[in-house]
Amino acid sequence: MTAQSLKSHFLLNEDVTFLNFGSFGACPKPIFERYQAFQLEMERDPVQFMTVRLIQYLKKSREALATYISCDADDVVMVPNPSYAVNTIAKSINWQVGDEILTTDLEYGACDRAWKLICSQVGAKYVRQPIQLPLLDAKTFVDNLFTGVTDRTKMIFISHITSTTALILPIEEVASWAKELGIPVFVDGAHVPGHIPLDLNTLDVDYYTGACHKWMMTPKGSSFMYVKKSLQPDIKPLVVSWGYEALFPSHSTFLDWHSLNGTRDYTASLCIADAIDFMETYNWTSVAKRSRDLVKTYANKFSELLDSPLLAPLNDDFIGQMLSVEIKTPDPEKLYRTFVDEYKIEIPVMRHDAKVYLRYSINGFNTAEDLDVLMAAITDIKKKGALL
Ligand SMILES: Cc1ncc(COP(=O)(O)O)c(C=O)c1O
Incomplete structure (x- = not known):
């Protein structure tokens, strides 16, 4: 299927060269129509929808998602966004004064902010280990990160794919080293579902959050929080609602506590199975490969134009469907x-x-022409003296 015909499935404005799939994704028409159908169903019959059908629909979403990311459907709950999951987990743990959360200096700003506030409230320390860029290989990265471990390290919090630098980090190696040392790992996989394969059973980390509304293309407000079964009793609901001390408890306190958090529109999270169907129908594995190839084809040109080195070796271990290069500008x-x-x-x-x-992002509808338009714009902006 060509990029042009794939583009016809998206609602994006035709007159914009869209190179930012990474921020908020973009929802294809069939998934968006399903979303609106759920919303219509809710508005036609709000009480039955919210009090009877919603929990069944959420169960189906969890089951579809769990199959897609390989975990037990009872170990994952739908949440509105990864920040929600980070706040839920960070606020639940019984931190002691002086405990340390080891992280990298490549993390997403909103997550850094959440951790900093929570750490300041409990007397814990958020340790941003400086990571040497460009990345060289997994071992060097792990050695670099684990230099920050002390006897007070109580958790490692780390992005699977970083935001501003757009790097796939060697999470498998981090997880196995952390396990040797007995340090729990919380992975921020906001960019992962629908972007690179995810197998939580094999990865075996303690906590994981991912956004479905980015690369999996569900409507906005659909993400997940995974917690390893043995740790679930410690994770308290961020918003306490009827599922806490539930009148009619289900088989899982974790599901009761986190599935429903007051009246809101949950329908974005009901479109998981439709998003997976869409990706299967349009052979997203090959779309993703084509996109990664295009990302790499322009990488050196992009880095030369911006006079900045690539941030990692150009291979699938480190680079997915996004590429970031430092740009020297007085006014971003x-x-x-x-x-x-x-x-x-x-x-x-x-x-x-x-x-x-x-950072440019590439998805199935992008073409080499889109990146030519970007390169021409950068050349023009440089000529005008707008870069340092
Ligand atoms: C690495 C990373 N973590 C977390 C998030 C989640 O942000 P939010 O909770 O605002 O959707 C993002 C969003 O872009 C991200 O890139």
């Missing part, structure tokens, strides 16, 4: 508006500590 927010307003290119220009990164 203005540069972002320039891409959008003058060149009609949607691409994130992201601050990360003292640096700024430009």
Whole structure:
């Protein structure tokens, strides 16, 4: 199936070169129609929908998702977004003063903020281990990260795919080293489902969150939180609702506590099976491969144009459907508006500590022409002297 015919399945504006699938995904028409059908069903019969059918529908979603990411359906709950899962888990653990949460300095800003606040409230320490870039190989990365382990390290929190730097991190190696040391691991896999394969049974980490509304293409507000069975009793609901001390408890306190958290629109989370069907119908494994190939084809040109090195070796271990390179600009927010307003290119220009990164994302509807448009825009912006 060509990129053009795949594009016809998306609702994206035709006049924009869309190179930012990574931020919020984009929902294909058949999945979006299913979402709206659920919303209609809810509005026609709100009470029966919310009090009877919703829990059944959520069960089906969990089951479909669990098969897709290989875990027990009772170990995963639907949550609105990964921040929700991070807050739920971080606030549940009985931290002691001086405990340390080891992480990298490549994490998503919202998660850093959540951890910092919670650590400041309980007297724990959020340790952002500086990671040497460019990445060289898994072993060097693991050695680098584990230099930050001390006898106070109570958890490792780490992205599976980083946001601003768009790097796939060697999570399998991190998990197995952490296991040797008896340190629990919490993986932020916001970018993972639908992007790279995920097998939670094999990975065997303690906590994992992923967004379904990015690369899995469900409507926004659909993510998951996985917690290893033995740890579930410790994880308290972020929003306490009827599932806590439930009048009619199910077989699982974990599901009761976390599945429902007050009245809201849960329908985005009901479209999981439809998203998986869509990916199967359009052979998303080969779409993803084609996209990764396109990402790599332009990587060196992108890095040369921006006069910045690639952040990792160009292979599937480190690079998926996104590529980030540092860009030297005095005003990232203005540069972002320039891409959008003058060149009609949607691409994130992201601050990360003292640096700024430009990241392109590629999905099935993108073509080499999209990246040519980006390269031409960067060349033009450089000519105008807008980069340092
Ligand atoms: C690495 C990473 N973690 C977490 C998130 C989750 O953000 P939110 O909870 O705002 O959806 C994102 C979103 O882009 C991300 O890139």
